[in-house]
Amino acid sequence: MQCFRRQPKRSVSQENILREQSRRVAALNGMRLGLKDDKDLKFLLKGSQLLKVKSGSWRKERFYKLQEDCKTIWQESKKMLRSPESQIFSIEDIRDVRAGHKTEGMEKYAKDVPEYRCFSIIFKDQRKNLDLIASSEDDANHWISGLAKIIAHSNSMNQKEKLQHWIHTCLRKADKNKDNKMSLKELKNFLKEVNIEVDDYHARKIFQHCDKSKTEALEDDEIEEFYKILTERKEIDKIFQKYSDAEGFMSCQNLVRFLYETQQEEDAVVAAPALIQRYEPNERAKRGNAMTKDGFLMYLLSDDGNIFNSSHRKVYQDMTQPLSHYLVSSSHNTYLMEDQLTGPSSTEAYIRALTKGCRCVELDCWDGPNSEPVIYHGYTLTSKILFSDVIKAIKNYAFKTSPYPVIISLENHCSVDQQKVMARHMTTILQDMLLVAPVDGNKSQFPSPEQLKGKILVKGKKLSRHEDPAGTNGNNNLEAEDVSDEDEAAEMEDESVKTEIQQKGKSDTLKLAKELSDTVVYCKSVHFNGFEDPSHPRAFYEMSSFTESKALKLAQESATSFIHHNIRHLSRIYPAGWRTDSSNYNPVDLWNVGCQIVALNFQTGGTEMDVYQGRFQDNGFSGYVLKPEFLRDEQTKFNPKSITEGTWGTKKKLLLKIISGQQLPKVNKSKNSIVDPKVTIEIHGVQQDNNKKQTKVIENNGFNPKWDEEFTFDIEIPALALVRFVVEDFDMSTKNDFIGQYTLPFTSLKQGYRHIHLLTKNGDPYSSSTLFVYISIEDCD
Secondary structure (H helix, E strand, C coil), X not given: CCCCCCCCCCCHHHHHXXXXXXXXXXXXXXXXXXXXXCHHHHHHHHCEXXXXXXXXXXXXXXXXXXXXXXXXXXXXXXXXXXXXXXXEEEHXXXXXXXXXXXXXXXXXXXXXXXXXXXXXXXXXXXXXXXEEECCCHHHHHHHHHHHHHHHHHHHHCCHHHHHHHHHHHHHHHHCCCCCCCECHHHHHHHHHHCCECCCHHHHHHHHHHHCCCCCCCECCHHHHHHHHHHCCCHHHHHHHHHHCCCCCCEEHHHHHHHHHHCCCCCCHHHHHHHHHHHHCCCHHHHHCCEECHHHHHHHHHCHHXXXXXXXXXXXXXXXXXXXXXXXXXXXXXXXXXXXXXXXXXXXXXXXXXXXXXXXXXXXXXXXXXXXXXXXXXXXXXXXXXXXXXXXXXXXXXXXXCCCCCEEEEEEECCCHHHHHHHHHHHHHHHHHXXXXXXXXXXXXXXXXXXXXXXXXXEEECCCCCCCCCCCCCCCCCCCEEEEECCCCHHHCCCHHHHHHHHHHCCCCEEEEEHHHHCCEEEEEECCCCCCCCCCCCCCCCEEEEEEHHHHHHHHHHCHHHHHHHHHHCCEEEECCCCCCCCCCCCCHHHHCCCCCEEEECCCCCCHHHHHHHHHHCHHHHCCEEEXXXXXXXXXXXXXXXXXXXXXCCXXXXXXXXXXXXXXXXXXXXXXXXXXXXXXXXXXXXXXXXCEEEECCCCCCECCCCEEEEEEEEEECCHHHCEEEEEEEECCCCCXXXXXXXXXXXXXXXXXXXXXXXXXXXXXXXXXXXXXXXEEEEEECC
């Protein structure tokens, strides 16, 4: 049995002093967030009782309170021996706060409570939603509005403000006796807290340098001096000194020179004055049209100093080409939150995929009770959700992230009667969003994403006698007929699935209802029978789905034919049947032959999903990326396996210097565990470009590791290449632990000195974890 040491009881006056200190710290942090004297913030800091909802029978009162750091929320727990850390969650982990009955849990278990008292906290990772009921409308509004303000203000803080906030929070945490002073022991604990190991000699040396008062404790100005030493960026000081004068000012003229010569910014003359106005904190420098070291650092940490080209954060590509000329962000078995066999199905999975920019979602439809179709992974133990609930979720979230069209990929296993219900739900719920007729009477090629803005398309089977899906709908008297049944679930390599299929007796055909057939306009599902004979071309609206192995075989053996096919037709690729764990395949080889709808399991993080999100970060995160010219040209001879024949863009030489890292997160939350970081640079593209190089390991320093290592890469096909930076915690005896990563298209790289803002394994940004790098790109001879 675990023993707990009893803490000495504090006097009333000590408690009052601590309470006042806590109030002052909270007020200071509120001010840093720009929320001084905010009523909602004050309410959250005081805390309140809320009903936590888990099921129809589990609804319990718990106390929730914003902590003094204004960054974390403490939640009461009745569980025995629960660690203090598990009772806290960070504001940074919140993706969304939804008022009312806007989650499955609230829809099912809180319908008896007025919507105005209900709200839900949605987390960024795979954590379950937190469904809460306030005691009054006012309390609910305080929580909803207060959290929204904190999230918005935290996101708008610059990197320097985030760093300052974080360090002061860590300092407060290290001050165990809350006397606002720091002893040598507390200083060493603080350094471990921020992920840096310093031996006793160096710790004492820093301590003595700052302890001007010789009191064996740092306070006020001495702590600020310690903060300055800790956050010093000598590598940036060195760059700044090259362009600044003796007084520590970089003139506008010298900033122009730096932007033009080093950063390769073509509009340097226009950009320099704007950067000074945007990032320079010193009013005297700003009036003199100059930049100080602080302003220079703020610029380098900003979006303008980012490795990703900020102009690519907007839609900048031509969006008026046929739909088949774009790569489309696509999800496989979108309804699943976990694995393919026993995991939960949820409408939340559709919301997450759509808000991550996904433009093609999958619905596996089966007959459900009470004449209501359900969605789940057939023949398995995955849970079931109503088809109508999924269509409502798609309607509500389809265009929140991107205005460009969403494709509903239907895998239909329903009876004719329930197919009619599906068609009715789509037409009544989606209304004008649902595309039910060709755009501008276009019957010869796909309309463009621009023409289809705000529209939802259905991909599915079409009655054969309706010979022109993009036209008149043929024989309108036909009620239903047999069509081939393409059953992806039946391909799963799992014994229980195979047994289930044998017992049910599976037919190769399915009777299709006219009403459902009529919802399909531009995406008619057909079986692939080989590449078309030019003398007998297939209709452009006919599209096939391929398992990853079939698609990779075609890419390997008939790459140029596959590319030609994908200029006029859409191709959808999905994971192999053996991936019951929801793992993913590499999408790059299929993009290289022009496949548009390369569907991945969005719920599974890893290299494949990192590369996927890296590709679709481009073009304003719209979910559509225009294929390179050589994948759209009908005369193309491009073959990614044999790139010597033809010109596919200028070859490039990439010079990369990994200089330093900043505030890398702890992988192991143990106080004494410090990371040993190393960086791997990966190139993903055509086979000849695929490459990987890595830095040395820096021991015991995740706070400000320095590498200063250079690497070069030759890039044959820049238009198809992506660059991935991965930071890991090196471990000699076991597999390295993932710390963070960032992936972007080669064509979105900015040159010069840049910061890389690292992402978590779920693809969400860390608040202040960065790499500092230098990049140069040259044309190859």
